[in-house]
Amino acid sequence: MFTLMESENKFPDSLSETAAFKGLGEAERAQIYNYGERRIHKPEAVLFREGEPALRLYLVVEGGLKLTKLHEEGKETVVRYIRPGDFTAAAAVFSEKKYPATAKAVSSTEVVSWDQPAMWRILNDYPRFTVNLLQVAVERLDEIQNRLLELQVEKVEQRLARALLRLMEQSGKRTDEGILINFRLTRQELADYTGTTLYTVSRTLSGWEKKGWISSGREKIVVTDPHALVAFSEAGS
Amino acid sequence: MFTLMESENKFPDSLSETAAFKGLGEAERAQIYNYGERRIHKPEAVLFREGEPALRLYLVVEGGLKLTKLHEEGKETVVRYIRPGDFTAAAAVFSEKKYPATAKAVSSTEVVSWDQPAMWRILNDYPRFTVNLLQVAVERLDEIQNRLLELQVEKVEQRLARALLRLMEQSGKRTDEGILINFRLTRQELADYTGTTLYTVSRTLSGWEKKGWISSGREKIVVTDPHALVAFSEAGS
DNA sequence: CGCTCTATTGATAAACCTCAAATACAGTGG
DNA sequence: CCACTGTATTTGAGGTTTATCAATAGAGCG
Numbered sequence: 001m002f003t004l005m006e007s008e009n010k011f012p013d014s015l016s017e018t019a020a021f022k023g024l025g026e027a028e029r030a031q032i033y034n035y036g037e038r039r040i041h042k043p044e045a046v047l048f049r050e051g052e053p054a055l056r057l058y059l060v061v062e063g064g065l066k067l068t069k070l071h072e073e074g075k076e077t078v079v080r081y082i083r084p085g086d087f088t089a090a091a092a093v094f095s096e097k098k099y100p101a102t103a104k105a106v107s108s109t110e111v112v113s114w115d116q117p118a119m120w121r122i123l124n125d126y127p128r129f130t131v132n133l134l135q136v137a138v139e140r141l142d143e144i145q146n147r148l149l150e151l152q153v154e155k156v157e158q159r160l161a162r163a164l165l166r167l168m169e170q171s172g173k174r175t176d177e178g179i180l181i182n183f184r185l186t187r188q189e190l191a192d193y194t195g196t197t198l199y200t201v202s203r204t205l206s207g208w209e210k211k212g213w214i215s216s217g218r219e220k221i222v223v224t225d226p227h228a229l230v231a232f233s234e235a236g237s
Numbered sequence: 238m239f240t241l242m243e244s245e246n247k248f249p250d251s252l253s254e255t256a257a258f259k260g261l262g263e264a265e266r267a268q269i270y271n272y273g274e275r276r277i278h279k280p281e282a283v284l285f286r287e288g289e290p291a292l293r294l295y296l297v298v299e300g301g302l303k304l305t306k307l308h309e310e311g312k313e314t315v316v317r318y319i320r321p322g323d324f325t326a327a328a329a330v331f332s333e334k335k336y337p338a339t340a341k342a343v344s345s346t347e348v349v350s351w352d353q354p355a356m357w358r359i360l361n362d363y364p365r366f367t368v369n370l371l372q373v374a375v376e377r378l379d380e381i382q383n384r385l386l387e388l389q390v391e392k393v394e395q396r397l398a399r400a401l402l403r404l405m406e407q408s409g410k411r412t413d414e415g416i417l418i419n420f421r422l423t424r425q426e427l428a429d430y431t432g433t434t435l436y437t438v439s440r441t442l443s444g445w446e447k448k449g450w451i452s453s454g455r456e457k458i459v460v461t462d463p464h465a466l467v468a469f470s471e472a473g474s
Numbered sequence: 475c476g477c478t479c480t481a482t483t484g485a486t487a488a489a490c491c492t493c494a495a496a497t498a499c500a501g502t503g504g
Numbered sequence: 505c506c507a508c509t510g511t512a513t514t515t516g517a518g519g520t521t522t523a524t525c526a527a528t529a530g531a532g533c534g
Binding site for chain 2: 489498499
Binding site: 069071075077079090091093094097100101123124127130131133134135137138140141142144145146147148149150151152153154192195 | 306308312314316327328330331334337338360361364367368370371372374375377378379381382383384385386387388389390391429432
């Protein structure tokens with residue numbers, strides 16, 4: 001037939017070590033993987049929108065997603081960046097839930113997704129997968145709680161330093177200049193991620209550029225002195 | 238023998254409708270419940286501490302817990318209040334994890350808890366329970382993400398209003414004066430919950446008291462005009 | 475080359491924290 | 505029952521951080 005699911009897709013090696021497929025045999029991985037639908041999304045493409053019925057569970061294979069939430073009056077926050085090997089929209093496992101956030105591709109992004117019937121089959125046939133999902137949820141929870149803590153007790157510049165480091169670790173790419181955050185990232189997005197304004201972000205980055213910690217351009221940031229940033233993020237001065 | 242688990246405990250009716258035991262038969266509930274250990278903790282008692290190896294999963298039956306996280310220099314945040322029917326320390330399902338927060342009883346509190354061997358047995362024998370745990374984790378995640386959003390875009394007074402309303406809904410007790418938040422709650426704790434200082438909390442509450450929205454005393458808050466608070470929490474003015 | 479989106483920078487104001495000091499309250503032990 | 509003691513709370517003054525507004529500069533795209 002003609003659906004995407006028909007062709008047996010090879011399970012990507014890059015995913016075999018991820019939390020998603022931990023403890024599963026090779027055959028099981030391939031089966032689970034092939035229950036899903038593979039798709040490649042262009043940069044800026046919206047995979048799902050906050051408030052829509054949550055119908056599919058997503059796993060990022062390559063590229064990345066930006067998860068955002070809207071507040072009244074158009075203000076938006078970046079909840080998280082999703083990288084290869086990460087699930088998102090776990091809420092879709094439960095019927096009648098809505099997506100709690102909007103997902104947009106930050107670069108060309110390959111995902112696998114499962115609809116509810118497929119998920120129920122998987123959850124039923126591979127209990128280990130359910131446990132893996134639980135583990136991912138628990139880890140996300142921990143991460144967000146840490147961000148909540150940081151947001152409450154740290155000042156803007158310290159949070160910005162942490163954010164850059166996190167993004168660097170998650171999506172960094174070595175260049176001869178330093179470590180490049182490997183997708184388009186505006187000052188506004190960074191502000192939405194750290195709970196500040198684009199003005200403050202701009203000022204702060206300018207300062208760090210003068211100190212030689214980073215090197216930045218339009219929608220582009222390269223961390224040239226990670227060590228200094230780490231020290232700053234921990235000490236806050 | 239002599240352990241607490243020996244006596245067959247009746248499954249509490251109050252829990253039968255909670256997310257924790259959804260979709261499970263009465264017999265299954267009783268079995269799961271009896272794998273655990275019942276305990277009553279005094280107010281202020283610490284059930285587990287951030288950083289310790291996570292050995293037990295907890296379910297609150299009566300009373301409540303305060304989950305806190307510490308930052309360097311003693312600053313602390315209240316991550317969440319746990320009420321009857323809620324799990325906490327889901328991280329304990331996974332070996333080698335540490336408790337991500339500290340849990341302290343806010344009043345006399347009854348909990349059931351399971352150690353790892355019991356949990357593994359339960360997760361294995363009652364897959365529906367695993368799914369329920371996942372659901373709880375997903376809902377917490379959503380809740381925390383909403384708090385993150387509020388913390389980033391709303392001003393202190395608005396967050397305080399939301400916090401009071403949340404606590405009122407979760408732990409409110411009708412009195413002839415209004416709805417009492419039914420446990421000791423200091424200004425400092427409210428500040429740690431909303432990401433501000435006790436001074437700002439005090440000033441704000443004083444203002445609301447003059448407006449007749451609340452009535453407060455030492456470690457005690459009664460919401461006398463919930464409607465006004467709701468309006469304020471949504472409009473922010 | 476002009477258009478549009480992004481970033482920078484300065485000036486100003488608002489929100490909020492910090493520090494200090496006084497006051498109120500609850501529980502305790504005589 | 506009352507004075508005492510340790511917290512919790514209130515309130516004021518002053519300072520810091522950060523948001524807001526406005527104007528300009530730069531980068532990429534067609």
